Amino acid sequence: MADTLRDIPEFFETELGESIIARTDALGSFRELGPPDLCHIIKVNAKPGVKEIGSYHYISGVDASSSASLAVYLNSLTYSMDDSQSWFTKSNAWRIRSVDVRVEVKIPGGVESYYVDVRGERHEATADIWQETYLSAVLRAILYSDDNYYRLAGYRKVDPILNLQSEKRFLEAVESLFWKGWQLGSKPEIQVATSVHNHLTDGIMKYFGDSFRFGPAIELFKKLHVKDPEVGALLAKAYIGQNEEIKAVNVLYSDLRLASMGYPLIHVQVDFLRTKVAKTKKKYGVGEFNMALKLAKYAVDTTPSEYLTWAKLTEVYIDLNDYKSALLTLNSCPMFTYNERDMHRMPPSLKTHLPIKPDIISSGIMEEDAGRESEADSQISRLSAPSLHGTFAKAYSLLTRLANALGWDELLRCRSQVFVMEEEYRMHKAQADHRKSMSTEELGQKLKNAALTEPKLPEASVEKPTQAADDEQQEKEVSFSFGNKRLCERWLDNLFMVLYEDLRVYTFWRTEAAHYRAQKIAYRKTGTEWELLGDLGLRLWHESEAKEAFELCLDHKFSAKAWMKLLEIYAKEGNTQKALLAAVKLTVYHERWYHEIVYPTEIACNLNSLIRRVGLAKMQNILTSMNLPKPVQKLMTRYFDYGELFQVEGYES
Secondary structure, three states: OOOOEOOOOEEEOOOOOHHHHHHHHHHHHOOOOOOOEEEEEEEEOOOOOOOOEEEEEEEEOOOOOOHHHHHHHHHHHHHHEOOOOOEEEEEEEEEEOOEEEEEEEOOOOOEEEEEEOOOOOEEOOOHHHHHHHHHHHHHHHHHOOOOHHHOOOOEEEOOOOOOHHHHHHHHHHHHHHHHHHHHHOOOOOOOOOOOOOOHHHHHHHHHHHOOOOOHHHHHHHHHHHOOOHHHHHHHHHHHHHOOOHHHHHHHHHHHHHHOOOOHHHHHHHHHHHHHHHHHOHHHHOHHHHHHHHHHHHHHHHHOOOOHHHHHHHHHHHHHOOOHHHHHHHHHOOOOOOOOOOOOOOOOOOOEEEOOOOHHHHHOOOOOOOOOHHHOOOHHHHOOOHHHOOHHHHHHHHHHHHHHHHHOHHHHHHHHHHHEOEHHHHHHHHHHHHHOOOOOHHHHHHHHHHHOOOOOOOOOOOOOOOOOEOOOOOOOOOOOOOOOOOEOOOHHHHHHHHHHHHHHHHHHHHHHHHHHHHHOOOOOOOOHHHHHHHHHHHHHOOOHHHHHHHHHHHHHHOOOHHHHHHHHHHHHHHOOHHHHHHHHHHHHHHHHHOOEOOOOOOHHHHHHHHHHHHHOHHHHHHHHHHOOOOHHHHHHHHHHHHHHHHOOOOOOOO
16 A cells, blocks of 8 residues: 555554544553553655545664654654655654653654653753653563563564664663662562662663673672662672672672661572572472571561562472461462553554565465464363462462462362361351350360361362451451461452362363373364463463473464463473474564564573573574575574674573
């Protein structure tokens, strides 16, 4: 079409400029990093009387350090017009916390830049505003590179850091703005963002961690460490990532003497101990976890209002096989309401243009979903666990760890031993009301007989858990006692029901599959059902079963999720051939959907881990032996070019 951009996604407006108006109206609702950047285009035809056309797309990774650098991207779009006779003006919106930096390029004409506040008023874009704009744009590109929440149609991703010089500029901006980083907010499981826990530090650790090259991060943190000992938590993590553990221990030792109340420092030490003890567990025994336990308890004492401290203590109790304490600690976790991410809320588009590059179409590698293979049984597709977010998703992961360690029956027994069960509470209260004179000994015996029991379950049956009593059911004036038992929080009670549903479907799947195998009958599921079962297997810590399900999914349909999960599994196993095949499939899929970013991505991270293991030369040779079409080979070579340019571990071998 003459009014579309070649190889660039577009949403066409019904009313000219409506996307910019919608973004301006939404500025006040943006709380943290903001949504992906918005590029708005106005096209004007040279023929008189032809109406102007407005379109837009989302973009991240473009250099936003100045109006000139943004103009470069905007001008590049002129070469993507299918009709070379058209000319147009372009405007771009770049989000930075409470203001919106915008650049307008008029062709022919000039460049105008300004920022818009939450009231929609224009202001001059100062040097400080530009620096914040640049850094926040890079962080969005890094943190949203694999973020499933921002799977937007028409979202183009390009590399935010192209070479060592641009990496140096990124580090300089980080150093300049580091102490403002808390203003960007943090992960949803963190209640209060700090100078150590925020989106800025997450971006730094992801960028350098995914390539396992912590050297530049260490130099950065060493400078910042002088001002605040809590930065020692980041420095120690970087040292550990760089295999310089003695330096990490020295940093933790000196900084904990200066900031003993800082839970980030304590947690780094806890994780370090857990890792070291886990490696030597057979030699030294479980008791060596006790030091980590003392530290985790101290972190809870210093910061009892944060989910992270209680969750870490829960993990240590699980390490120690103290499952009752783990369950009680999990029940004490402060839970936070999950706030939805900042998103664009645009009016319905007049039409959508999502072109596919000719090289991708002709590669023979791109696959599309097959009709019926996208269907799924409602019992599998309606499981509640995938809809959990924030602290509830993290807590559910801990609960599934407990279930995996104990087994369902034993977990329910453990639950009834530490929590007051609903039926038990009712019977206990009734006895207290009607038999005030009952002796303590007799009451204890009655309670023991009436306690909730969970019988062992045959084959595919999973017993549904009885509800526990919560604090709304307990009356303050009740005088009798349940000893050491606690009231189960309602959210944890609900997570038990979510776990029950997951286990019920999983148990039925494994039992049914075994039955079909015994009968030598093909066990059939749709591609989507296998994908969902693979997810289920991973949630419940059954990786081999999950791997099997994801591979069966790919026998029926293309699934980016299945390929990504298998890439992680193959990379962990050291299966370079299969990992590279997965990376090829995913790269072509991402290129089709305008994800042109090479690093940092999950694909690059997993390939980097293999480069560390077998060396870059071997990876390149395996890729060559795959005889891929030239355009696909070129796409894949970018990962190895990055490894050479930035000298990731293994690049010389």
